[in-house]
Structures are given as structure tokens and as C-alpha cells.
Amino acid sequence: MKIEELARHTGTQVETIRYYEREGLLPEPARTDGNYRIYGATHADRLRFIRNCRSLDMTLDEIRLLLCLKDSPAENCGGVNDLLDEHIGHVASRIRALRQLERQLKSLRELCQDASDAGRCGILNELKQSSLQPSDRNGHMEGTHKGGNFHSSAAKSRRR
């Protein structure tokens, strides 16, 4: 099948497939005389594997490692377990950080229940203080925003 068909079968964007190939996650497929990529069932399986991992928020590096373990079936799968355990740890600690953030935001929000003029706004005043803790972002975590890059394309506008 050609690239668009593979894309449809796996719910992936065409550009993303080419990107995975460039990144070495998908092997280079055969080509037609007209230089079109031709895929088979193995490609589709591998791509589905990748997309499943991505839907679990794994990085491409982690997926690369999983694919590598998968490709050497003689090895035991302790590495798979370890990777997954580590990833679960990341998710759990991100949840904890976001919960704390939520508490901070809510207590900030309570400082101004009704709209008065911004000069006396309790929220703005609080944000001037340096009492807030930086959220505990230790490597391997992302923020609250964006990244709806899975099946959406968020509007991305730049000011100035």
C-alpha cells in the first residue's frame, strides 16, 4: 500500500510517517518506479505499535528502546518491565505536581472573588510576591499546556 493508505489504516498523519522513517523508527520501505513508498503489513504493525506507545505518552527514545527489545526476542523482557515501571513513575509524579499546582491556583483564585479594579486585585498583588514555589519539575516532565498534537492541530499564533 502507499503512504496515505497506511496513514488511514493506522490513524497517523502522512507527514508523521515520513518523520518516523527519518528518525529510524520505521525501516525504509521499498519504492515504486515513480519513487513512491510501498508498505506491507509489517510496517503497519510496527507503526501501530509506535502509535500505541505514543498514546501512552512515551518518548520516541523510549519507543526506540522498546522496539529494540522487541526485535531481539531471545533476550528476556526485564528491560520492558523496567521501562514501563519508570514511565509509570513519571506519570505518577507529574500527577502529584499538577495536584499541587491546582491547589496553588485555587487558593490564588480565592483572593479575588468579585471584579474590582486591577490596582487592588488580590491576585495580581499575590503574583508580585516571591513567596510562590517553583513547581517541582524534575527532568522528564512537561507542563499543562499545548501538546494537543495527537489528533488535533492547536492554533498556534505568535504575538508581535
Place this chain on the structure above:
Amino acid sequence: MKIEELARHTGTQVETIRYYEREGLLPEPARTDGNYRIYGATHADRLRFIRNCRSLDMTLDEIRLLLCLKDSPAENCGGVNDLLDEHIGHVASRIRALRQLERQLKSLRELCQDASDAGRCGILNELKQSSLQPSDRNGHMEGTHKGGNFHSSAAKSRRR
């Protein structure tokens, strides 16, 4: 004070300060004869404000808006409340998404309790199936990983 002192006072990287200036969040400061930036207390206050907002995971666009509201004290602060409410909503929905992800990962992990060979690994087999749902990432949310860009510098290596 010069840029490094401002950086120390506010717990910010020097490069980040210059970046905020380029982005229009910090006004261009006066310069010495030798073209060095010279900052005063107002700059420090504004920068602290920005860093506090960032520690609450607001985007630079959101902060730009807050600063704008702050700079027009005649206006009422309904806009501030709205922005904060919206942001709290983002955080809450990100937490929900991550909880679901955590459940998925844990049930996946249970498929392989002890290390056997990768060919029969239940986890790898499950990841081949297309039964997994894409995580519900709707605009304005990020993933689990990375972004430890706040007071850390995560190792960033690229394969190949």
C-alpha cells in the same frame, strides 16, 4: 544592577532574561556606555511576577495578557479572574487525562510480572494491538515528559 545580579535576585537564567526582553515581556532597559543592560527594582518586580506565573505553568501569552491587565489599573480585574479560571480548568483536565493514562499503564504492566523472553512478553504483545485509545489530549495540554526546563537542564541526547 547588571544582568547577572538580576538573575541571581530572581532565580532566573541570564539567557532567559534576554529571551523575555526579546519576547516583549520585559521592557528594554537602559544601557551603560559599554552597552551593558542596567536594571532597577521595577525590572526585578516584573521579572518575579513573570517567574511566579511560569511556576504556575502559565504560557508566555497568558502572562503577556496578565501584565497588560496589570498595566491598566483603571480596568476591572474580571479578565484576571477569567484567565485564572480557564487555567485551573486546563490543569484539572490534564490531571484527569494523566489519571486515565496511569490506569492504562498499570494494567499493561500487569501482563508481565516476571521476566521471560521478549517473544512471549505480554506487554509487547498488547502494544501490537490497536485496542488502545489515544489519550484525550485536547488543545492546551502537554505530555508526561521533559520540560524540566524550569530550574534544571535535562540531558538531551539524540540518537543516530
Place this chain on the structure above:
DNA sequence: TCTTGACTCTATAGCCGCTACAGGGTTTTA
């Protein structure tokens, strides 16, 4: 006076995981 070293400057590239062009070629359909 000279030199060293700590700081500063601008400009540019890189991080991640895509997404979106531009500018061309090929294949299928009407």
C-alpha cells in the same frame, strides 16, 4: 602598563514531536 579572568554583548542553532508549507513530480480519473 599589561594581562588575566569574569562578565557582557549579538546571533544562531538545538531540544521534542510533530505540522505545514513550497515547489516540484506521478498517477488516476473524467
Place this chain on the structure above:
DNA sequence: TAAAACCCTGTAGCGGCTATAGAGTCAAGA
């Protein structure tokens, strides 16, 4: 035969920084 629908490569952009190169400035010590 022409138009539409697909495909190709290459490159730039997203956010929020971080890191480098290559140059300049400034204060202290020899």
C-alpha cells in the same frame, strides 16, 4: 488531454527556553 489527487524532498515553525560561537568590556592583580 487535462485536471485532480496523490506523492516526493527540503525547510521552517511551534514553545520556552538552553547552549554555543565569537566578539567586546571592565576590574583586579603582577
